[in-house]
Amino acid sequence: MATTISSNLTRPEPQALKSAIDALAARFGNRLVTSQAVREQHAHTTTWLAAQPPDAVVMAQETADIQDVVRICARHGVPVIAFGTGTSLEGQVNAPAGGVCIDLRDMNKVLEVHAEDLDCVIQPGVTRKALNEYLRDQGLFFPIDPGADASLGGMTSTRASGTNAVRYGTMRENVLALKVVRGDGEIITTGTRAKKSSAGYDLTHLFVGAEGTLGIISELTIRLRGIPDTIAAAACSFETVRGACQATILAIQTGIPVARIELLNAEQVKACNSYSKLSLPETPLLLLEFHGSEVEVAEQSKNFRDIAAECGGGDFSWTTKPEDRTKLWQARHDAYWSVKAIRPGASVGVVATDVCVPISRLADCVTETEDDLKRLNLLSPIVGHVGDGNFHCSLLCDVEDKDEMARGEEFMHRLVERAQAMGGTCTGEHGIGQGKQKYLKAELGPEALDAMRALKRALDPQNIFNPGKIVPAA
Numbered sequence: 001m002a003t004t005i006s007s008n009l010t011r012p013e014p015q016a017l018k019s020a021i022d023a024l025a026a027r028f029g030n031r032l033v034t035s036q037a038v039r040e041q042h043a044h045t046t047t048w049l050a051a052q053p054p055d056a057v058v059m060a061q062e063t064a065d066i067q068d069v070v071r072i073c074a075r076h077g078v079p080v081i082a083f084g085t086g087t088s089l090e091g092q093v094n095a096p097a098g099g100v101c102i103d104l105r106d107m108n109k110v111l112e113v114h115a116e117d118l119d120c121v122i123q124p125g126v127t128r129k130a131l132n133e134y135l136r137d138q139g140l141f142f143p144i145d146p147g148a149d150a151s152l153g154g155m156t157s158t159r160a161s162g163t164n165a166v167r168y169g170t171m172r173e174n175v176l177a178l179k180v181v182r183g184d185g186e187i188i189t190t191g192t193r194a195k196k197s198s199a200g201y202d203l204t205h206l207f208v209g210a211e212g213t214l215g216i217i218s219e220l221t222i223r224l225r226g227i228p229d230t231i232a233a234a235a236c237s238f239e240t241v242r243g244a245c246q247a248t249i250l251a252i253q254t255g256i257p258v259a260r261i262e263l264l265n266a267e268q269v270k271a272c273n274s275y276s277k278l279s280l281p282e283t284p285l286l287l288l289e290f291h292g293s294e295v296e297v298a299e300q301s302k303n304f305r306d307i308a309a310e311c312g313g314g315d316f317s318w319t320t321k322p323e324d325r326t327k328l329w330q331a332r333h334d335a336y337w338s339v340k341a342i343r344p345g346a347s348v349g350v351v352a353t354d355v356c357v358p359i360s361r362l363a364d365c366v367t368e369t370e371d372d373l374k375r376l377n378l379l380s381p382i383v384g385h386v387g388d389g390n391f392h393c394s395l396l397c398d399v400e401d402k403d404e405m406a407r408g409e410e411f412m413h414r415l416v417e418r419a420q421a422m423g424g425t426c427t428g429e430h431g432i433g434q435g436k437q438k439y440l441k442a443e444l445g446p447e448a449l450d451a452m453r454a455l456k457r458a459l460d461p462q463n464i465f466n467p468g469k470i471v472p473a474a
Contacts, residue, residue: 009097009468012078017098020076021056024100027068031059042101043094044086048351049435054081054095061106063179063187063218069102070216071185073464081466082212084125084154087146089352090433092158092211096468102216104153110134111219118224119176119193124153124217140224143168146429147333153217159209161429163332166252166387167259167291168225170429175208179219183460193221206455211431212466214459228291231259232301233325234318236288236308237281241265241370241382243312244284245363248386250307252359256300260289261387262332265370268339268381268394275338276331281314286386287332289325290318335383339394343379347400353412355419356390356428365422366391372414376407390428417442437472 012020024032033039034056043053058069073080079099086093095101107123110131114120115138122131129149132141145162146155154160156178161170168174177191190203207214238244244263251258264272264285273280286308290300297320305316319325331338340350357365366382369391373380384391393415397408416426416439426432426439441449452471456463 011098012076016076017055017078020072020078020100023072023076024056024058024069027072028058028065031061031065033057033059039101042081042083042086042103048349049091049094049433052091052094052096054079054101055098057083057101057103059103059106063107063181066102066104066181066216066218067185067187069100070181070183070464073100074183074185074462077462077464079464079467080216082124082153082157082216084151084157085127085149087148087150088154088158088433089430090427090435092431092433092466092469094434094468096434099464099467104151107153107218113138113140113224114193115140115224117193118226119221120224121193121219121221122152123219124151124156126152128152128155135224136227139227141227142174142222143225144171144174147336152220152222156208156217156220157210157212158431159429161385161388161390163260163262163289163329163385165385165390166261167257172205172208174223175204175220176223177221178204178207178217180207180215181218182215183462183464187218188215191221209431211433211469213456213469213471214465216465228259230292230294230297230320231325232290232297232318232320233328234288234290234301234304234316235280235328236286236305236316237314238284238286238308239312239314241284242363242367244286245366245386247286247304247308247311247313249359249362250311251304252387254303254307256303256307257290257292258288258300258304258387259291260287261385262287263366263382263384263386263391264332264335265366265382267379268335268383271338271342271381272331272335275341276327276334278327278331283314286313287328288318289329332383335381336394339381339396342381343396345398348396348398351395351397351408351412352392352430353395353415354384354390354392354428354430355415355424355426356388357419357422357424359387359389361422361424362386362389362391365418365424368418369393369415372411376411378404378407378411380411385428388428389424432470434469437470440470440472 043051
């Protein structure tokens, strides 16, 4: 499934592009790649947006590489797009105006770990799984888990969230400082390792969520947590989605320190059972995780069981066995692939989209969304980090069926409008990229977009950093 996003962007002049690529080839040798296969790989998208490959890819190994690419591209007016692992869902790595992609996967070193201060300094290509493997022997972990084994630089750029966000926050709360390469190739240092500061503008959080449109992150300082003494995973089935949402709301409002609380509607449970070889009751389901001491985990589980019973919850089971916990959460992380397996076919694709609402409106938003799917005769399993009011729809559509595609577009538009009308947002964690630019004006207002454009012009006057993303053209 591929939808082309139109833009008013202008590609660089052919001679300017050739001059930039020649200069990069002289600097990087075989670390500059222009083959079609590699270029297409760096425009890879896992959702409905058409791939738009760059003209060349540079494999960066150190900060100086990023600086030199930016300086050369700035000299010739050529766009620069940062690439981590390519798991973003709204076209963030596309190159609609062509240009040069900087692949950061080889910048994957953990530079410093300060166990006593619960922080570390890393390069942007470090992935969350690699980081946690590195930290395990020190009794530490990084809690933000978006499902995919994304790079920490990419997670910062898209302000990622995940299954642990209800307890540990999102990337916004877990990034202390950044080093960012700006448009002239110089480096901005946005903060220090101190846990709090009131020194000047909050530049760190200006770049968290900027999707590479203001500069390229070359180093991160992030918060760490201690691995809990006891971790318990739990599953509880419900008669209705509304009952599961109400249990979530009550658990949060009563202060149960749940680490994870995930909703799967009946369609998603069916898909997970088939794909991951599980035998869960095929009704709405909450998956939970509790962290703490053995006594604390037992108390948290009991308190949630009582709440679930009040909301129509059925069988409640929990386990502390690592192998059982891993099997359950791997099934959750494989939700996207389980949905793809429901309806195989070359012309069938998955449109992965998300919204987030105040938690008090969660039950209304999810149930109205399910009603919409029935009315429009569409299949879209629902799964979400509902402890934050965030949920995802994985819409299955046949790209060759114009009527089904039209109904799919209507559904996605109504989903966003519903969330915004409830005081929510068009995206809880996927970012804006290309795909959701059209919803920003209604959500934030034209004045906010003008402010964003002013920031973009100030920090990237040539518009070379990931052009065509986030802020729509005026």
